[in-house]
Amino acid sequence: MGKTFKTIDEAVIRFAGDSGDGMQLTGGRFTETTAIVGNDLSTLPDFPAEIRAPAGSLAGVSAFQIKFSSKDIHTPGDKPDVLVAMNPAALKVHRNELIPGGTMIINTDAFTKKNLKFAGFESNPLEDGSLDDYFTIIPIEMNKMVTAACEGIEMSPKLIGRTKNFFALGVLFYMYDRPLDATEAWLKKKFKGKDAIIEANTRALNAGYNFGDTTELFMTRFKVEKANLPTGTYRNMNGNLATSLGLLAASEKSGLDLFYGGYPITPASDILHTLATWKHFGVQTFQAEDEIAGISSVVGAAFTGKLAVTATSGPGIALKGEALGLGVITELPMVIINVQRGGPSTGLPTKTEQSDLNQALYGRNGEAPLPVIAAATPGDCFFAAYEACKIALKYMTPVILLTDGYLANGSEPWKIPNVDELEDIDVNFAQEKNSEEEYLPYLRDEKTLSRPWAIPGTPGLEHRLGGIEKAENTGHVSYDPDNHHKMVELRQEKVNRIQQDIAPTEIFGDDHGDMLVLSWGGTYGSCRSAVETLREEGNKVSHAHIRWISPLPKDLGEIIIGFKNVLVPEINLGQFLRLIRSEYLVDAQGLNLVRGRPISASTIVETVKKKLD
């Protein structure tokens, strides 16, 4: 047929369709195969809050984007090169995001009068020429194709129609020269015992691939070579799974069983779901009646000597505030995970945001400081969760771990760490009195200011904890004004001491220059990509990423001084920015876009250039 191969560095594709079209699953399969092929990759699932919005409606559009590359990449990409649109609504929602000249693969069978109207099209965009000037359109009658491919299989036409996502997947596998075997094996495992379903989807997948091969519509196929990743064994990893694994690793390394108490909420629920399957690791999961009970049970379990954890999202953190204060004043180790989503109130439950930073830092009554760590990438959630547990246990304090919807559901190839090489976590329960007469629950370690941990059941160490201000050492109730002032300072000082455990801040680029891009949390990838681009173009721009936000790293002030400008991109109205400005008295500037999506690298590049002009 005279088809040619073109080798490219990277590609961005987006699958979009109705919630019922299986776009997340299709994206997941493409991701898995792309990982196996050896590309670096990054994904961005984007699904609606409604479980079953009316079929064909704009609200019901679900999408999955993946960027894959032969180079080291950090983001799921900005604008897709290829858009797969399974119905008019998907086309409507996503058409403006495709790069000019990009390819649209469209299931024309879904472009019925009814669906077009539902999506708000007055005329059929496939016929009225509105797309032709800008994009390469590949119209495919997918329903007809799969019907033909599945002839002879005893299955309702409706079920056969459902295999069209695998047809689309086959087309993309052809375009980007990817093997089908991993997907075929997956189908066999997933639908074990349901032979007709396996057969139908396998045929649809192959039909898509073969369609690509025979049609004249594709004359060029693309090759994306293996990425040059550090050696090791890899798997694909998303943020919520990484978080769960990080907690479990900390449980194993500390020798403490994991207790999880929480209440379901998007996008954090998968942590509960995952941990619930790990009972054989001694994990106890308690689905509480609300977030207040969730965190309260965590406080109780922490008092009783467990590695106690809860995960939620912003609205849940709002409910947990009072009990968190109790954790702070009684100095109990626990980890509170906020998988941030769009707010306020219910906000955008399935979209990402970084707007709960202030809530994490300040969202409690009284002076209630606690350490806050934020994960940078989906895979980093593992290490951040591990570190959160380690600090909680070492300093006897609640720790907040911030991730977000993008990290939680996004994925990347992840080099599997060796558990033996993770830093040890030492836990020593108090066994004996630590003073002549009595056990002093608040007698502190000089270096960390951490207090001993005597758990119920230990003979002779009976003591009482409480939320009323306490006297040093004994923990007895104290209303003394000077004592209170001392305690307030002490609790802050304890958090500050964690600086001794924070690794030096890495600077990507030179330690001085025209601009420092300063990021925290999930904007890491976009910032790193943007700074790579800017540096390649010769700009004196560097990137520093902050992991511990409370306390901030010791060296940050020094680093900031090396730059003429500081830019803080974040998906909020400048919460980290204000912290940086007030801590370091620097005229840092913000790049703030709160659209429920990651800030794109190109936006950061443009902003930096404009500021440097």
Added chain:
Amino acid sequence: MTDVQVPLLTKKDYESDQAVRWCPGCGDYAILAQTQKIMPTFGRKKEEFVFVSGIGCSSRFPYYMNTYGFHTIHGRAPAVATGVKIANPDLSVWVVTGDGDGLSIGGNHFMHVLRRNMDLNILMFNNRIYGLTKGQYSPTSEQGKKTKASPFGSIDYPLNPPSLALGAQATFVARTIDRWQKHLAEMMLRSYKHDGGSFIEIYQNCNIFNDHAFEEYTGVDKFDNVIELKNNEPMIFAKGTKGIKLEGSKATVVDMEKHSLDEILVHDESDLNLAHIIANWTTHPVLPEPIGVIYSIDKPSYNQEMVNQVEMAKKIKGTSCVQDLLNAGDTWVVS
């Protein structure tokens, strides 16, 4: 954990070194004293008792017990205690709460902890008032109660704690009175022995903000106004002069001079329908106030089921290490 060479302890051993700060004459004193007295008789190691409370006068209780204790936040004691009990099911966990703490701000947790049959011993000090915040009406205050927050009388209707507990599927529901020292101790022992969640409502006099609230049941006429429930025994009260007859689901008080014992309703702690009927006699204009164990059945506890699940999972899936989990799934090697 029980009955293993426990050193003989006394009431003194259960008294902490903290000065008790309730108002003189408060009913809480009697409950504390009785608790400190009865605990050593349970034959359990002291370090295995944990007292968890919320906020309120009553919730200061753990500070005065020389056991493990946790004075938490308003309404959340059942949830904190849940964490304690799941984390270590071998502990004997006691929740001390008030009518405001347990039924108002903490009503949700109260209901769910009973629903799950979490093996906690819940002592609710019901003084039908908010004591600590200086005397506002509570969810158990009678309608029309004049307080600082309801100068014209409260327009709230009160709820009935045992009925609520039964509706929440509690497996042990009892009521006692601060002044009934022996009975109080007996109820606590029953609660301790009950394998599952237990709820004891304790009528407690707040002599500062709601004095004499339970005068009817503690004063000179008490025998006429109270029926002490005894399992499998006919329901007679007023020193044997009155009894209760059940016609359909309607209970009536009858004169024992005119009726024979076998006409009288016999208490059955395991009968849920009967328990609901009895619970409804609370503050009834005609029927006596039921005191004692209203309901008690055996049912596997949440904490035990949790232990079983973990054990079963270990048996089925075997033990493995995190590294195995990390290495699982589709992996590939970059060399």
